Amino acid sequence: MIDHVEHALPDYRILPPDVAARMEQIKKRDYVLEIDRVTKVFTQKRNRTVALDSIEFGVHRRELVCVVGPSGCGKSTLIRILAGLEDATEGRILMDGKPVRGPGSDRGMVFQKYTLFPWLDVCRNVMFGIEMGGVDRLEAQRQAMQWLQMIGLEQFATAYPHQLSGGMQQRVAIARALAASPRVLLMDESFSALDAQTRTKMQNYLMEIWRKIDITIVFITHDLDEAIYLADRILVLKPHPGQVEEVIEVPLSRPRRAEQMTSAEFLATKAHLEGLIRSFGASDDMDEDEVTIDLPLLTLVTDQVE
Structure with a gap:
């Protein structure tokens, strides 16, 4: 009999030397985009919903940041505020140290749906x-x-x-x-409507373009694989109200390669993110993995499938 030994995943917080050195270089750069204690409240009649609560975060020049979190964490609200399409109830957005007042040519936006x-x-x-x-x-x-x-x-x-x-x-x-x-490219789940193969190609196109030009990217996604594959850092938001739960430095070298998605560092980061998302609970108070549906027996079942 062969003994099966489970190998523990590495600590996602321990960066390989080359990644740690690159992260230090990023942190020495100025902030291009700053989120300064931003709160967003939606009021409808007597209902008051706090979508974002005291979000504080800075994006360095030439950094690629992904924002993840479950439904209800305010990801899309945040990026609309960054774009100047909505105003914050409290706090402010700064571009190169200056307050953002509405849309501007210093920020480009790519939406989820096709907008040509x-x-x-x-x-x-x-x-x-x-x-x-x-x-x-x-x-x-x-x-x-x-x-x-x-x-x-x-x-x-x-x-x-x-x-x-x-x-x-x-x-x-x-x-x-x-x-x-623009100085900053804002992307709101821009690849989510694409099939898996096309999506992977688009991720690589984006990173190649980013490598060639002086641009900073903030990318909203619900896909944890996508966030880890693309980002220098991942901003994790928790829901109801949307707050910063954690900022993760991705322990992967650049340029990114498809084979990194099966590396121990990638899997450790994904396992931690999945644990965080599970800890927040499903947005509709229902765990999708535990959903059971009562269906009528329509045919005679002679073989069990599970």
């Missing part, structure tokens, strides 16, 4: 943000084609959004957001 203008072709979609910045059409077209070359879609410049796959549409959406030269 259907009446414009791919090139004109990317040109839109550039022209809004006052650039003339010929120069905007030149810059747009450069972005399309970067994302590998220059041959689709004259195609319309409905002629593209979901992954291609999101690549164009990223190019459109970045073409306006």
Whole structure:
């Protein structure tokens, strides 16, 4: 008989030397984006819901931060406040030390749903943000084609959004957001509508673009694998009200590779995150793993499946 020995996962908080050195370099950089004691309260008639409670966090220049948490933790509310699409009830958002007052060209946004203008072709979609910045059409077209070359879609410049796959549409959406030269790219579950294979490709596209240009990324996701694979740090929010539970420094070297997703460091980080999410409880007070449904017997069952 072979003895099966369970090997304990490493401590997710212990960073390999190269990762620790890189994290120290990141921390020496200035904050580009600061969340300063932000609280958001929604009031409807006599009902008062605290969506976010005293959130405090800073994002360093050229950092990639993912935000995770269960439903009801305020992830999407937070990113709308960062984008200037909603106001905080209390606290403030700072960009390069200056208060954010509404949307601005210093922040680009890529949404979960496809948001390309259907009446414009791919090139004109990317040109839109550039022209809004006052650039003339010929120069905007030149810059747009450069972005399309970067994302590998220059041959689709004259195609319309409905002629593209979901992954291609999101690549164009990223190019459109970045073409306006923002300091920070905000992404609200931008890959969640994609199939698994396309999603992995998009994650790699994003990291390759991030590596090539001076951009800071805040990425909202409910996918723990995605958060660990992409992020330098992960901001974990707990629900009701949304508060910071923990900030995790991801113990993976860069550049990221698919094989890292089976490493002990990756699995240890994921196990810890899963434990945190479970500890918060399901948002509807029901554990999905324990759901049982009473169904009528429709056929004669002769073999048991479990």
